Amino acid sequence: MPRWDLHRYRDEILTQTDLLRDLLAGADPTVHVPTCPEWNLGQLARHVGGAHRWVETIVRTRATEPVSDALVNDVFGYGDEDTVQLDAWLADGARRLADAFTDAGPDTRVWTVVPDQPLEFWARRMLFETVVHRADAARTLGVGHEIDAAVARDGLDEWMSFGTVPEAYDPGTDEPLLGAGRTLRWCAGDDPAGDWFVDLTGDVPRWRHGGDEAAVTVRGPVADLLLLVYGRPVDERTEVRGDRALLDLWLRRTGCWLHE
Template sequence: MSLLSYDRMRAEIAGQTELLRSLIKNADMKTPVPTCPGWSLGQLLRHVGEVHRWMETVVATRSVDPVSDERINDLDAYTDEVASELDPWLGEGAERLAQTLQGAEGPVWTPQGLDTPAFWARRALFETVLHRADAAFALGAGFEVDDEVAAEGLEEWLGFSCVPEAYEGHGLLGPGRALSFNGEWLVDLGGDAPAWRRGQGDASVAVRGPVSELLLFVYRRPAPQVEISGDSALLERWLERSGFWLEEEDG
């Protein structure tokens, strides 16, 4: 069960976008984004806005088939963005998505098969949160996110780590293998398939830190307060495979 309600996730999409918009006032859109190699700040913001519009199309049309996402990562043309134009455009896309999600019912297409619009509410929220972090890092600004929101994002990631594409044929599973995050979440790799749950348990590797940094850590963003003890090689392999879907998006 999600930690955040559907309506909270809808509201956070707009709220996180507003926080992102507040970062870019008077910012140079050509600023490189180190955590998204090859992208400028303007391209990052264009990506976020296009993601919101793409997800809104999926939900608004109640599509049960994949919807073209070529505009999301095809950013070569967006090298001369203007902050004063991107700012309201970002807000409009986020608000439209949040409104479309209100009262929406499934099933709709998702990369994991048919699901409810809640999948897209959650995915849009963390697409926005993580790219807000990217913008903050690029601009040398601080980044904070509510612990409850960060925990929801971590649990989304743990769920992705349990789909067959993440583990089949990659040597992740084995007797006694498990990962612990803050002693609050456990990923069991000892069975025929990974399974995660809230709670404690014996683990091969323990990862500890503020929950906001745990979220950044799994997404390979700077997380200086995170500490690791145990089988770091297993953790690295798990991180690589649980992020398989990010590689597919980039491709």
């Protein structure tokens, strides 16, 4: 369950989109994105804007069945386009998405990729779609960027919840995730509130804030912990102690359905 309200997610999506637009202003859209190797910067922007438009369609139409997500990865016809037009397109998509959330309100129910979730699910999902790809753009351009600690914590809460859906721990799809002694701890060295414990020893995964000794412990700045779960290269700023194979399996299983 998301911990913020719809209004806060809506505003943060607009903020993060503006920060991404600032990065892209004046940049060469054909520059290759190392963390998304199939894309250049223009295509990365198209991916983010396509995701915004996909969810806007779901919310605006009050969809109760899956809606085609072709827009999300339909980026390969682009990449050498006018950056002013691309900027306007990104801004327009984020604004339309924000307006759709406002018009719908928090009590509206629509189809969600994880079943039976409130509308905040999509607002949260689009926030972190934007946050992580802003980090990709910053890395590509060799410039610094920051992720607010409260934003990063909520992103990690979301990721922890991914591990509790049946697709993540179904023993028939991959190496079993559950088992004796299987625990993980995430510790943010720069954030006293940033501590998560994942328990895979029972019949279903469980997680909570606050930690105990675990089979594998990951430590680092809270923003880098968020980027780590999305597979971004932050090894030089994070430390993993214990069962790295368990960590890799958990990350793969929890993120198997994302567009990232």
